[in-house]
Amino acid sequence: MRAAYAALAGILLVTGCGGGDAPEQAQAPQSGDLTVTPDADGVQAVTLVTQDNFRFVPAEFTVVPGRVRVTVDNPSSNVHNLRYDEGGPDEEIRVVRPGQEESIDFTVSTPGEYAFVCTFHSQFDQRGTMIVLPDGG
Ligand SMILES: [Cu+2]
Incomplete structure (x- = not known):
């Protein structure tokens, strides 16, 4: 459990704008849309957290054509993974053990x-959707 809390705390620090002791940043979107902003390397990075309720949080995120990094952070007590349906990126996260996180990098070009x-x-x-908007739209 301790490792799981540490992993979760790490995520909260990353997303918490470094504002000191920001309480309960767990207000992150529970299911709705999350627009991903590219980092300094131009990679649109998003972290999906999987708790024991078999949901990805957020379950939906939005990017534009370019490089994407999807991380699955798993503080739950179950093993999870992530695979795109037919027609999506070939990259997949085969397994994320409890207390672990895994990432995939890929490039998207076609809106959809x-x-x-x-x-x-x-x-x-336990599903989710990546929305790719037209570039510059
Ligand atoms: Cu799962």
Whole structure:
């Protein structure tokens, strides 16, 4: 459990704008849209957290054509993964063990909606969507 809390705390620090002791940044979007801003390297990085409720949080995020990094952070007690449906990026995260996180990098070019799933928990509808908007739109 301690490792899981540490991992979660790390994420909160990353997303918390370095504002000292920001309380409960866990107000992060629970399901809605998250527009991803490129980092200094031009990579649109997004972290999806998987708790024990078999959901990706956020379950939806928006990027533009370019480089994308998807990280699955797993503070839960289950094993999760992430795979895009047919027609999406070929890259997949095969397994993320409890207390671990794993990332994939890929490039998107075609606007559209790309669904992904945790194949271990598709029966619980652990799914999400990456929306690729037209560049400059
Ligand atoms: Cu899962």
